Amino acid sequence: MSTSSSLAARNRRNRNVAVLCVAVFAGMVGMSYAAVPLYRIFCQVTGYGGTTQRVEQYSDTILDRTIAVRFDANTSAELPWDFKPKQRQVELRIGETTEISYEATNLSSRPTAGTATFNVAPALAGAYFNKVECFCFTEQELQPGQSYDMPVQFFIDPEIVNVPELKNLKTITLSYTFYPLQQESAEAPQPAAAKKQKIGG
Incomplete structure (x- = not known):
């Protein structure tokens, strides 16, 4: 094989490697953007990490057994x-x-x-906490x-x-944390009264 042919073949290989590297990098960037919404969907479907479920209708079965639900509130x-x-x-x-x-009360002028994140404890109960x-x-x-009242309608599935790990469960804690919307975080004032607080829990 001539020197020019060998050089051309090497250049093709280098181009192929470069294209492959760019494709892998682009794929990794795409996966990183998709990871958060996919993880959120996974949590909502499975209750993983104490994520509650969203439902469109009420339960048609009500048991004689009772359970306590405690409420927790946090703010960024x-x-x-x-x-x-x-x-x-x-x-x-x-x-x-x-x-x-x-x-919720806005203490600023x-x-x-804001938008709220939420979960329940114990985490395994998240799959059975229906909003x-x-x-x-x-x-x-x-x-x-x-000030604004924020209602929550829910039931325990x-x-x-029938879940062995939860059969003796007496109490579930529902927890919310409010965060500023992205555009607010850099502008909103931070009075002393607005430091992180935890009520209940």
Whole structure:
């Protein structure tokens, strides 16, 4: 094989390697962007990490057995809100739909907006904690000094009693943490009263 042919073959190999490297890099970037929503979907479907379930209808089975649900509230230090549950705990029958409320107050002198993340403890119970309505499904915006009631409708799936690890479970904790929307985080004031707080739990 002539020197020119050998050089041409080497150049082709180098180009192929370069194209492959670019394709792998692009694929990795694409997967990193997809990882967060895919992980969120996985958690919602399986209840992994204490992620609750969203349902469209109430349970048609209500058991005689009761369970207590405690409520926990947290706010990011970057969000100037006072956020707390209006009830510390309720006791309900498994399968019974119940509504409770959280309350949020904007402590700043400007409109601020936030969004909530949520989970339950113990984590395994997340797959059986069904929300019919919840403020966590939408972004929330409060005017200066405004207070707002945020209802949550939920029930505990009767199938929970068939899970060996949960058959003796007496209490579930529902926890929310409010964070500022991305565009708010760099602008919202941070008064001392808006430092991270935890109520209940």
